[in-house]
Amino acid sequence: MKYNPMSLKAEEFISHEEILDTLAYADANKDNVALIDEIIEKAKLRKGLSHREASVLLACEIPEKVQELYDLAEQIKKDFYGNRIVMFAPLYLSNYCVNGCVYCPYHLKNKHIARKKLTQEEIKREVIALQDMGHKRLAIEAGEHPTMNPIEYILESINTIYSIKHKNGAIRRVNVNIAATTVENYRKLKEAGIGTYILFQETYHKESYEQLHPTGPKHDYAYHTEAMDRAMEGGIDDVGLGVLFGLELYRYEFAGLLMHAEHLEAVHGVGPHTISVPRLKRADDIDPDTFDNGIDDDTFAKICALIRVSVPYTGMIISTRESKAVREKVIRLGVSQISGASRTSVGGYCEPEPEDENSEQFDVSDKRTLDEVVRWLMEMGYIPSFCTACYRLGRTGDRFMSLLKAGQIQNCCHPNALMTLKEFLMDYASEETRAIGEKMIEAELQNIPKEEVRRLCADHLEKIGQGIRDFRF
Numbered sequence: 001m002k003y004n005p006m007s008l009k010a011e012e013f014i015s016h017e018e019i020l021d022t023l024a025y026a027d028a029n030k031d032n033v034a035l036i037d038e039i040i041e042k043a044k045l046r047k048g049l050s051h052r053e054a055s056v057l058l059a060c061e062i063p064e065k066v067q068e069l070y071d072l073a074e075q076i077k078k079d080f081y082g083n084r085i086v087m088f089a090p091l092y093l094s095n096y097c098v099n100g101c102v103y104c105p106y107h108l109k110n111k112h113i114a115r116k117k118l119t120q121e122e123i124k125r126e127v128i129a130l131q132d133m134g135h136k137r138l139a140i141e142a143g144e145h146p147t148m149n150p151i152e153y154i155l156e157s158i159n160t161i162y163s164i165k166h167k168n169g170a171i172r173r174v175n176v177n178i179a180a181t182t183v184e185n186y187r188k189l190k191e192a193g194i195g196t197y198i199l200f201q202e203t204y205h206k207e208s209y210e211q212l213h214p215t216g217p218k219h220d221y222a223y224h225t226e227a228m229d230r231a232m233e234g235g236i237d238d239v240g241l242g243v244l245f246g247l248e249l250y251r252y253e254f255a256g257l258l259m260h261a262e263h264l265e266a267v268h269g270v271g272p273h274t275i276s277v278p279r280l281k282r283a284d285d286i287d288p289d290t291f292d293n294g295i296d297d298d299t300f301a302k303i304c305a306l307i308r309v310s311v312p313y314t315g316m317i318i319s320t321r322e323s324k325a326v327r328e329k330v331i332r333l334g335v336s337q338i339s340g341a342s343r344t345s346v347g348g349y350c351e352p353e354p355e356d357e358n359s360e361q362f363d364v365s366d367k368r369t370l371d372e373v374v375r376w377l378m379e380m381g382y383i384p385s386f387c388t389a390c391y392r393l394g395r396t397g398d399r400f401m402s403l404l405k406a407g408q409i410q411n412c413c414h415p416n417a418l419m420t421l422k423e424f425l426m427d428y429a430s431e432e433t434r435a436i437g438e439k440m441i442e443a444e445l446q447n448i449p450k451e452e453v454r455r456l457c458a459d460h461l462e463k464i465g466q467g468i469r470d471f472r473f
């Protein structure tokens with residue numbers, strides 16, 4: 001199928017032939033130092049790289065060049081995102097699913113996983129537990145099931161989540177990770193006030209995709225791959241991409257991922273808001289070793305660095321699928337958002353599940369509390385941010401991108417990060433975390449460039465100390 005990034009047909013904007021040509025081109029040029037230098041120079045302009053250029057760097061194994069890539073990723077991350085890391089948690093609503101995804105424990109044929117679906121009352125209890133940890137931003141997750149988890153259930157759940165105000169707590173942004181759906185349903189999600197619509201492609205390789213999703217509505221590669229176009233047509237302008245690394249050859253997936261981003265930019269004028277980089281994990285009924293394409297930590301880090309330099313305006317998300325050590329490594333290279341204290345079981349925040357009632361989607365590697373994650377970030381020099389301001393002020397899609405491109409982040413995201421961190425410290429942190437945080441806020445206040453914003457932020461911080469909440473720029 002002829003490659004055409006402007007096409008709305010999956011097989012044309014993710015052209016298999018174009019990916020194969022790209023991989024051959026990357027192999028032929030992986031030691032071509034002149035070309036590699038040229039690509040690195042282009043990346044330094046901070047306007048991103050094409051899938052072809054980025055694939056050459058991914059294939060290149062010359063140690064000095066890989067080091068140059070890492071240094072550049074680190075610099076771009078600093079320039080675009082400063083030292084802020086946005087925090088979130090997943091909330092599993094239901095693990096009923098009609099699909100047959102062979103890597104996912106929710107697959108229809110798995111008869112020994114405990115099937116659960118939260119009632120609105122149970123959602124309320126989960127949200128209170130999440131608010132009591134300090135979370136302000138959630139990603140809701142659900143299996144695909146037309147009768148158990150219809151769109152009405154998802155919409156009602158979003159409504160419930162936003163309505164709960166426990167003590168000083170509030171969930172201020174709900175991102176949604178549910179199966180590909182219709183333009184009409186995306187419009188309903190938009191109206192319900194969702195933040196990002198997240199859908200992992202799992203794999204861009206059509207033939208593998210069909211084998212990995214042998215049954216159920218998710219089997220339809222084109223319907224799944226074209227979902228983001230429908231979401232945008234439905235008015236959602238923040239969309240989150242991702243592939244599940246381990247299912248197919250990572251170089252194929254990486255080229256596909258960038259082609260998808262190029263397609264969204266070409267057709268809708270705005271690229272993906274975020275890219276997630278999940279790796280396949282052990283789960284009930286799932287042994288990741290039975291999949292041949294697992295990637296080691298170094299390759300994983302290289303992919304993260306390359307995403308950073310290839311799409312500098314796209315946030316990058318890493319979940320608790322990864323260990324503390326891996327997270328430490330890749331946060332530096334470009335990750336802008338992480339989850340903390342996650343439970344991947346349905347109803348897992350309120351009470352731990354009994355041994356014989358496992359409903360988890362996958363094993364979590366990073367099992368620390370949110371307070372521990374926040375402290376750890378600050379000890380490494382990062383500001384944990386609970387900010388949700390952009391979305392609430394309508395700065396989504398290209399409006400968010402213009403803020404980023406105008407270099408106004410430091411006068412906006414930076415003070416917002418400090419103020420939401422202050423809220424966390426006042427309401428939820430341990431004494432030790434609070435002490436580190438207060439010091440950090442005092443020092444970081446000086447890094448707000450505009451004097452007026454700095455003064456206003458200091459004033460707001462004081463008011464937060466007195467019990468007032470929810471200031472934002």
Ligand code: SAM
Nearest residue numbers: 103104141143144178179200244280281283362
């Ligand atoms: N049912 C929705 C869909 O079809 O996209 C919601 C997604 S599911 C709750 C969230 C994601 O978890 C999936 O898209 C998949 O990439 C990931 N996942 C599934 N099984 C996994 C496993 N064993 N290890 C790691 N991630 C997994």
